[in-house]
């Protein structure tokens with residue numbers, strides 16, 4: 045039964061690609077949220093950090109390209125794997141009960157695309173300002189730079205915008221709760237001695253990222269951080 | 273004991289449906305298959321066609337039996353094939369749904385009987401070792417540690433019933449394939465063909481129309497032989513290794 049399917053034509057190969065690209069995106073999300081937590085350190089810290097990011101041109105573009113490629117590969121393989129799975133059981137059970145799977149695992153296919161839409165919204169919101177509810181956030185100062193600190197706060201003062209972020213952070217938490225564990229399984233990272241750490245790692249990072257992400261809009265809504 | 277059965281009936285080449293039957297005065301010591309036998313005897317007397325279901329050893333070792341009972345592959349009891357599940361495990365007077373394994377790769381032949389040739393295709397692709405036949409080799413010629421032998425035996429317990437596919441939300445055959453790849457990958461006899469085996473068995477699995485593994489863990493929970501998810505990680509490792517080394 046030799047056949048000439050390539051590595052990525054197999055679902056096992058696609059899952060490896062999803063795991064690898066998922067890990068890259070995850071790495072970015074961790075750094076990105078850590079960076080944004082500098083909101084709590086005041087305008088100086090966050091604005092300097094933002095300026096530093098913008099200044100490093102080639103690095104910035106390398107990161108952008110690697111991320112865009114990863115997101116694209118992650119989405120394409122996710123869609124293909126999901127469609128394969130939907131085709132695999134044309135006739136459903138009249139009664140089906142689950143014992144092990146989680147809500148997070150069963151909603152990966154739905155949470156993923158919502159997170160993808162959020163990323164588009166997020167870029168239009170804070171990067172380009174097209175979806176900025178409060179115009180004041182996107183008015184450049186006398187030097188032509190946007191005060192990122194104020195931009196973020198004005199952005200989150202809108203309850204709808206904040207609501208979108210809080211909701212998506214919960215989804216990202218769910219996606220990572222299953223994904224970070226699934227990822228290790230997909231690339232064959234397992235060892236009887238360390239297996240219990242895999243779920244712990246997933247839970248820890250899912251919680252950390254969701255909590256950190258939610259803390260930003262919530263703090264602004266509660267008036268704990270105010271524009272300068 | 274009395275039960276109301278909701279059984280999937282399907283004639284070859286036709287669409288199927290759930291049909292309701294009464295199972296009356298069943299001994300609590302009857303196995304699930306014996307209960308179906310009793311119902312079938314009555315059906316035959318009444319001039320109806322008996323419910324078709326697969327079975328052979330009826331002692332939990334051959335892998336022939338299996339239905340999804342009340343939403344659980346082989347019923348709700350852990351580590352048990354359908355033939356070893358007894359009616360005392362059910363509540364008297366309850367409604368019991370009995371359906372065939374559902375997978376594109378396992379088409380229904382009749383009622384509760386599905387065609388599991390797709391599993392044979394996976395085995396044919398590489399689930400063996402090539403050796404000269406002839407006189408039996410000396411039992412201790414190749415040393416295998418106790419730990420390795422135990423680990424290989426644990427996966428060799430797989431009876432190929434298909435419950436993993438039936439239970440998986442994606443109808444994936446990864447637990448089965450990983451068990452068959454693992455039992456040989458663990459042993460010295462399996463080494464010469466290790467790379468080609470992973471390559472070929474995974475591809476045979478893909479061609480058969482099974483879904484992909486998204487690590488739900490339902491297969492492990494349903495497996496009557498309690499084969500572990502760790503084997504799926506091993507399959508992934510074997511397949512990645514074989515692909516990197518480019519042996520097909």
Ligand code: HEM
Nearest residue numbers: 062063066069070122152153156157160223226227230486
């Ligand atoms: C914040 C962005 C994202 C991160 C950090 C992320 C991370 C991950 C990780 C680590 C995995 C595990 C891979 C594996 O199972 O081996 C995964 C799986 C998956 N991702 Fe994402 N992902 C993100 C966005 C998306 C998007 C935009 C989609 C939409 C198409 C998506 C859809 C999926 C699906 C369907 C799975 C498979 C679930 C499974 O294997 O059970 N993800 N993701």
Ligand code: FES
Nearest residue numbers: 330334335337355
């Ligand atoms: S009939 Fe052989 S395992 Fe059930």
